Amino acid sequence: MGQKQKKAIIGRRAGRLAGLKTSGAGRIVAAAALTCATGAAHALNTGTDMNLSFKPASGGMAGAAYTKPQEPSAAVFGNPATMTQLRGTNFGIGAAFLVPDVDVHQSGAGGSRTSSSDARNYVIPDTAVTHEIGGGWFLGGGIELDAGIGVDYRDDPITVPSVSTDPGVSGLPLLVELISFNANVAAAKQVTERTAVGAALTIGFGLAQLGTSGPSGSFGGLLGPAGCEPATAGSCGFDGNTSSVHDVGFGASIGLTHRLTSALTLSAALKSPVKYKFKNILHQSAVGSPGFQDLTVEQPLEAIVGMAYDVTPNWMVEADVVWKNWSSAETYQDVYDDQYLALVGTQYRTGPWSLRFGYSYAEDILRDTPSNTLGNLRGLGPIPLGAAAGSLGTDVVKLVQMTLVPVIWQHTIAAGVGFDLTSNVRVDAFGAYGFKNEEQRTTSIGAALAGPVGPETYEAEVSAWAVGAGVNFRF
Incomplete structure (x- = not known):
């Protein structure tokens, strides 16, 4: 979507959007303190995975x-x-504060509208310990928030055209929390x-919600059971269809490091x-x-190779390459490609200070079809x-790509500091x-649901901030 078209859409929507919340207040960054996470969060640019980008020291690189x-x-x-x-015993504890900003611009037969996600503020805890037991052996353990995603359009529903006694735009109060x-x-x-x-060895504990929650307006009357009229949309079962559930999963990882020279170290790792x-x-229904x-x-298989020089x-530079097998990970394979x-x-030490900088690039993750x-x-x-939906199902999943799983930013910069107390x-x-990055998908969901109307275009516009802090003890 071109900039002129965006400005026109925003102009037409200005009156109706005047009461919407702006994201400015949500971008105020506070210092992170250790606490329990209140939900899931968009990872910075690694699909739903956090990888090592939210840890107190690694986050700065x-x-x-x-x-x-x-x-x-x-x-x-x-x-x-x-x-x-x-060496010896090392214990670290910390947390990060993440603020994703997700807007979805819709245009087509149903007019034009921007919907903003209310899921903006998340805390990501992190703690671990390692201990040298002798004979070249080391043990360790810890707890982290490994992956998550969260968007919430209950107050600002995603819209599509619909058939109704009062024709117009209907709302989909979509949400996901993983x-x-x-x-x-x-x-x-x-x-x-x-x-x-x-x-x-990894033991995972997962919590999830997916679907709609809250009133969906005239959309509730679409494709409902026999005898379900738009006027009684609330009885059609679309106003809320998700539940909060949990499960336990298991995994493992292996790794290797080799110091090729006194200055150069190579590494490889595999995570199931x-x-x-x-x-x-x-x-x-x-x-x-x-x-x-x-x-x-299924959080995906990962293969990692890296080097540090x-x-x-006092000055170290590290470069790592991570491959994520999203195309074989259940459910994610329907919306994501391998990545x-x-x-x-880099880290530079001067006196008690450690200065860190970093950059990451991620391939486009969303499947074209x-x-x-x-x-x-x-x-x-x-x-x-699925099979009963045909092309309508593909259009619905395109809508999911733009609204529920749009982890689409590709460039991330980071900076950090350490101080030896x-x-x-x-x-x-x-x-x-x-x-900030943008992606869009054009669907025929309006034609499928509302009759002979034109295509709908959905464009996701996403960015994110994160800050974190922690304490590391060495004995």
Whole structure:
């Protein structure tokens, strides 16, 4: 969508949008303190995964910490072989504060409108410990928020044309909330003077919601059961069809580091998927017998290679490449493609200070042509998905891409600082910004639902801020 068209749309909507909340207040960044997460969050640019980009020290290097991490959590949850670099006992605790900003611009037969997500403020806790037990062996463990995503359009519904006794634009109060906590237990061995190996076991705990919640206006009368009239839309079962559910999943990771020279270290790691089966998460009345459906969500397989180079004893540069197998991860494979991430970070130490900078680039993650369902769901309320829906299902999933899973920013910059309070205690802080990016999909959802009307275009506009802080203890 061109800038002129955007300005025209915004102008036409100015009167009706005057009462909408602006995102400015939501962008005020406060210092993060350790607390429990209240929900899921958009990762900075790694799909729904957090990777290492929200940890107190690694966050300042844009997550480039798979080869020479600066904190125990990055070792336990990144490449477990790197625990051998953390001599003695290391304990870290911290949190990050994330502010995603998601706007969806809709234009077409239903007029033009902008819907903004209310899910903006999230806290991401992080803690881990490593210990050198002797004989070249190291143990570690920790708890982190590994993955999550959250958007909420209940106060500002996504719109499509509809058939109604009062024709016009109907609202879809869509929302999604996914959070995945990981608890890792890890071990590492210094095999030779230059080579180390490690492995970790992961126990995941996932919480999820997906669907609609709240009134949907005349849209509730579409494709409802026989005898369901628009005037009685509330009885059609579309006003709210999601439930809050949870599950437990398991995974593992292995890693290797090799010091090629006194200055250059190479690394490789592999992280298995963690799969959750969320039972009775979404109700449908479109195909066969009405009822709740299960949805399996799988955080993807990851392969990582990296290198770190000590330019001087006080200046280190690291570069890592991460490959994410979204195309084989259940449910995500319906909306996402495989993805490469390039992470570059540097740290310079001067006196008690550690200065950090980083940049990351992510490939475009959204599939050009998505599936016609999500994880074999048969329907979304009264709207069919899968084989029974045909092209309508694909259009609905395109809408999902633009509204529920638009993790589309590709460029992220980060900066951080560490300060040694004593020889045993260091405090770290970071800030990061995911630059605004836009994607759009054109659908025929209006024609399918409302009759002979033109196509609808949905454009997602997304950016994000994050800050974090923590304390690291060395004994």
